[in-house]
Amino acid sequence: MIYVFTGNGKGKTTAAVGTGIRAVGAGLNVLMIQFMKVKELSSEYAVLSHIKGFDVVSFGRKGFYLPEEKLKKKPELIKMGFKPFSEIDYRLAEEGIDYLKNAVKSEKYNLIILDEICVALHYRLIGEEEIKPVLLKDRENIDFILTGRYCPYWLMEVADLVTEMREVKHPFHRGIKAKKGLDY
Numbered sequence: 671m672i673y674v675f676t677g678n679g680k681g682k683t684t685a686a687v688g689t690g691i692r693a694v695g696a697g698l699n700v701l702m703i704q705f706m707k708v709k710e711l712s713s714e715y716a717v718l719s720h721i722k723g724f725d726v727v728s729f730g731r732k733g734f735y736l737p738e739e740k741l742k743k744k745p746e747l748i749k750m751g752f753k754p755f756s757e758i759d760y761r762l763a764e765e766g767i768d769y770l771k772n773a774v775k776s777e778k779y780n781l782i783i784l785d786e787i788c789v790a791l792h793y794r795l796i797g798e799e800e801i802k803p804v805l806l807k808d809r810e811n812i813d814f815i816l817t818g819r820y821c822p823y824w825l826m827e828v829a830d831l832v833t834e835m836r837e838v839k840h841p842f843h844r845g846i847k848a849k850k851g852l853d854y
Contacts, residue, residue: 671813671830672805676788676821679835680853686783686815687714693813694723698780701773704728705766705790705818706735706759713851725779729766730786735759737793755793763795770801774808781813788818788825798824 673689675682690700700723709715709728718724738754741747773779790796805814806828816825826832848854 672809672828673813673815674788674821674825674829674832675815675817675835676819676826676832677834677836678819679837680840681835682817682819683712683714683785685833685835686785686817687718689815690718690724690781690783691721693781694721698723699778700724700781700783701779702726702783702785703766703770703773703787704730704785705763705795706730706786708732712854727766727769729762729769731758731762755795760795763790766790767796767800767804771804774804774812777811779812781815783815784817786818787816788821790818791822791825792818792820798822802828 675685686702690702693700702718702725704712704726705728707728707730709726711732715726718726734750734752735755736747736752741752741754770782770784773782784801787796787801791798791801802824808814816829821832842848
């Protein structure tokens with residue numbers, strides 16, 4: 671099965687992690703591949719790294735990055751600390767896809783979580799042609815959970831379950847920063 675947790679609301683990664691913990695509890699092996707994140711900066715990693723059968727790898731770098739053209743259109747994002755993508759971001763995304771392909775070939779995992787892959791697809795760090803064949807070919811043997819805002823239409827079409835987290839109110843819009851332990 672292919673599950674998608676998307677939308678602009680909070681809780682996409684949290685829902686994926688919760689499902690992963692449930693899977694480990696049922697005796698399954700789980701891999702979470704994080705795109706555009708550094709696992710050591712996510713508080714959940716402090717716990718997940720101790721759970722046998724729940725592996726986490728990340729392919730991102732510290733900070734918040736967006737395409738340069740988006741930053742030019744919204745200079746307030748630069749003031750908030752966003753920086754433009756560089757070749758490093760494309761290379762890390764490619765390494766993440768290579769890792770995914772090797773993990774699938776290994777047949778070690780029953781569930782693979784692709785955290786923030788929807789964002790990486792939206793900003794074209796990863797192309798549809800790189801991920802779609804993997805999902806479609808291997809969905810018979812492996813369940814996949816894909817998270818992130820901006821889920822592309824083609825992914826919603828091939829997914830078996832799509833849940834959209836919808837933001838109703840968020841403290842970020844009042845200038846309140848994310849809280850460690852609750853938001854990351």
